[in-house]
Amino acid sequence: DAGVTQSPTHLIKTRGQHVTLRCSPISGHKSVSWYQQVLGQGPQFIFQYYEKEERGRGNFPDRFSARQFPNYSSELNVNALLLGDSALYLCASSLEVLQNYEQYFGPGTRLTVT
Amino acid sequence: AQKVTQAQTEISVVEKEDVTLDCVYETRDTTYYLFWYKQPPSGELVFLIRRNSFDEQNEISGRYSWNFQKSTSSFNFTITASQVVDSAVYFCALDLKAAGNKLTFGGGTRVLVKP
Numbered sequence: 001d002a003g004v005t006q007s008p009t010h011l012i013k014t015r016g017q018h019v020t021l022r023c024s025p026i027s028g029h030k031s032v033s034w035y036q037q038v039l040g041q042g043p044q045f046i047f048q049y050y051e052k053e054e055r056g057r058g059n060f061p062d063r064f065s066a067r068q069f070p071n072y073s074s075e076l077n078v079n080a081l082l083l084g085d086s087a088l089y090l091c092a093s094s095l096e097v098l099q100n101y102e103q104y105f106g107p108g109t110r111l112t113v114t
Numbered sequence: 115a116q117k118v119t120q121a122q123t124e125i126s127v128v129e130k131e132d133v134t135l136d137c138v139y140e141t142r143d144t145t146y147y148l149f150w151y152k153q154p155p156s157g158e159l160v161f162l163i164r165r166n167s168f169d170e171q172n173e174i175s176g177r178y179s180w181n182f183q184k185s186t187s188s189f190n191f192t193i194t195a196s197q198v199v200d201s202a203v204y205f206c207a208l209d210l211k212a213a214g215n216k217l218t219f220g221g222g223t224r225v226l227v228k229p
Contacts, residue, residue, distance in 0.1 A: 031214075031215050033215050033216065033217075035217070035219075041221060041222070042118075042205050042207075042219030042220055042221050042222050043159070043205070043217070043219050044219070045216050045217060045218070048214070048215050048216050050214075050215070055214065055215075056213065056214070056215075056216045058216070088157060090159065092159075092215075094215050097214030097215045098214065100147040100164075100166075100209050100211060100214055100215065101164070101215075102149060102161045102164045103161070103215055103217065104161060105151075105158060105159035105160075105161075106158070107156070107157060107158045108157055108158065110157075
């Protein structure tokens with residue numbers, strides 16, 4: 001079975017632009033979470049979606065938004081990009097949330113803001 | 115708020131040596147889950163283990179073993195007879211039962227295994 005896939009792999013954007021990152025979970029997984037990993041640090045939780053509903057949001061500004069589609073894939077949107085948004089964005093999927101099952105991570109999208 | 119601390123930022127060992135990675139967590143919740151992930155140079159986080167707060171049994175999987183001690187809020191990870199392929203950054207993470215799939219990660223420990 002395919003693992004979690006993310007696109008694009010790399011992205012270079014200019015300050016003030018908008019970006020959309022995409023994630024496809026493992027087949028059968030209904031929960032998708034997004035994390036931001038700045039170089040040299042541990043990942044930080046951004047959003048969690050389950051059954052197409054937002055169930056959690058981390059300490060990120062409103063410039064960050066996300067959604068989950070009926071096929072459980074997900075998009076992360078970031079508006080008005082800042083230099084500090086440069087990071088590896090990781091998507092993770094899990095069977096469901098009630099049992100806190102392990103999350104499986106995709107390869108990430110490396111975003112560079114210049 | 116919950117917190118995970120990995121005090122060791124980098125550990126360097128020679129192949130075949132054992133290496134232990136420390137993880138200390140903080141939470142007021144009584145039901146939670148602890149995880150270890152490996153992040154090789156390729157960047158993708160690889161799941162290693164999940165443990166719930168009511169199960170303090172130590173676990174061994176091949177050369178990997180985990181020691182969970184609730185009394186000291188620690189969940190340490192030992193690699194026995196390390197190999198070059200073990201070189202990676204290892205993260206400890208905490209997920210509250212009430213939260214569900216919202217991991218709080220530690221800062222990570224970089225392990226470098228020299229041949």
